[in-house]
């Protein structure tokens with residue numbers, strides 16, 4: 310027998326799902342969970358229909374609506390015609406193909422990446438896909454979870470597999486303890502600031518180190534969520550006691566003796582000592598400060614104590630031009646301090662920061678304070694369950710009394726496919742994950758930051774160092 | 780899916796890095812339930828002003844690039860959202876090949892599923908091809924997938940690498956699902972083994 314080489318977490322989950330390896334290295338990879346939403350699935354179901362194919366494993370598939378739906382009272386239906394058609398199309402498709410579905414008025418409805426883990430549908434060691442790049446979120450459980458296009462959605466519906474080549478392994482280790490006022494969002498923004506938006510291309514990132522271990526599952530999900538913003542195919546964190554405690558009791562997770570057998574398996578997944586990574590990056594958590602983006606990609610990020618960088622100092626001509634364009638779009642000037650920049654809108658929500666733990670962090674800063682005059686501030690819980698939990702804890706009151714809007718769950722202003730949009734020129738402090746031009750509405754300007762930092766911006770009306778508000 | 784064999788066409792230079800899929804097709808156009816018809820919204824914010832008028836300075840609004848079938852760009856093309864609407868919009872406009880120093884993974888994958896050939900070439904080569912492209916309609920570029928070469932207007936041939944399996948699918952216009960279904964018996968075997976070894980893994984039903 311040959312010695313088995315030490316393997317990474319990614320290697321182990323990958324190996325466990327290879328149905329067949331083709332001569333050129335492409336694998337037929339088995340998919341354990343397929344999450345479906347209304348935007349990237351209509352053409353896939355249509356494809357099945359045209360080819361006379363069925364959904365191979367409806368019991369491994371779950372559908373929700375999240376991108377298009379209004380976050381106001383949903384009993385009123387969807388006013389916008391194209392959004393309504395897309396939602397109705399999904400409802401027709403799940404009925405026709407027998408796919409499990411959480412409808413709009415079900416408390417379990419929410420953003421697909423919040424719903425999967427919350428329901429115990431996403432579990433450690435699984436392969437999980439969804440027609441959405443932020444599927445990387447589920448990697449926080451120690452699963453291999455990645456976004457796919459619509460043709461691949463169709464492929465998984467029809468075959469429960471994907472044709473894939475293994476990614477390369479990248480280790481991002483965050484040593485030490487996170488300073489006061491910082492959270493998981495600051496860690497991941499700091500990582501992207503360091504490695505860049507293409508730093509992880511072709512790789513699956515495994516996040517490790519003391520600061521990652523110390524995060525709760527919500528924080529781990531925030532970190533893995535933004536792996537795609539570093540170009541990585543997926544992000545993963547080795548399952549540990551925190552993971553097992555989180556999974557226990559989730560509605561669709563195994564129970565009792567079955568759970569114990571599952572945990573025994575999951576405990577074998579962490580990377581072996583001596584496992585090799587193609588790339589390693591190390592950060593020290595102590596160096597991290599509350600972060601805020603100044604430009605139109607997530608790598609354009611600095612600590613809130615910092616200033617807008619000067620394009621003149623950038624040697625590469627193309628990059629210099631890109632920075633210049635970012636500054637024009639964002640209406641900022643080189644050397645300007647980030648703290649103090651006035652904001653028009655504050656958005657707390659999204660699959661990055663729409664969990665109950667995120668709302669608690671935002672509420673802690675908001676409690677007893679008022680939203681600044683002229684600022685529109687909104688909280689959009691990530692799911693109906695998050696909303697219920699928050700209301701049971703009275704967080705809705707904290708936000709409402711301060712002058713926030715307390716809305717129904719969905720993607721909302723993360724991408725502005727529903728009526729929640731920025732108007733041209735508006736500046737938004739947002740807990741979402743993308744600050745691309747026009748992402749939150751045409752002409753809108755986005756500053757990405759943590760939930761606590763977003764709450765601080767809401768009550769002061771400016772980008773603010775949350776540590777000054779303690 | 781249409782085959783891709785060789786293409787001789789006008790190439791449009793787009794010297795921008797990190798062109799994200801929101802830029803290729805903004806979210807507000809994702810409400811379609813069809814694959815076609817997105818070409819008019821390709822690069823919407825770069826292409827039109829807030830009144831919906833064409834921006835005369837944008838390359839695809841000028842001749843001969845309105846008919847471009849090749850696009851040349853800078854690093855990390857197609858980053859961001861996984862939306863396949865991005866390749867659908869490119870294809871609907873008429874683009875069959877994108878040449879860039881590198882691509883974001885999901886976009887790169889999505890191109891192959893739609894008969895678009897993404898070609899990775901070093902930045903210096905891309906810059907050279909952009910210079911060629913700026914010469915206009917008489918300076919057409921040829922992309923020959925079989926021989927894996929890009930032919931500059933002056934006849935110089937530049938080799939590119941491509942995954943052999945994907946090349947095979949693209950050259951023959953083959954559908955992935957059909958390929959995979961050849962392995963259906965193996966998928967069956969995998970599933971029965973999984974049901975035994977991971978008997979703790981529950982299925983999903985919604986009550």
Ligand code: SF4
Nearest residue numbers: 443659660720723724
């Ligand atoms: S919240 Fe934003 S990033 Fe997350 S799935 Fe919805 S649109 Fe995508």
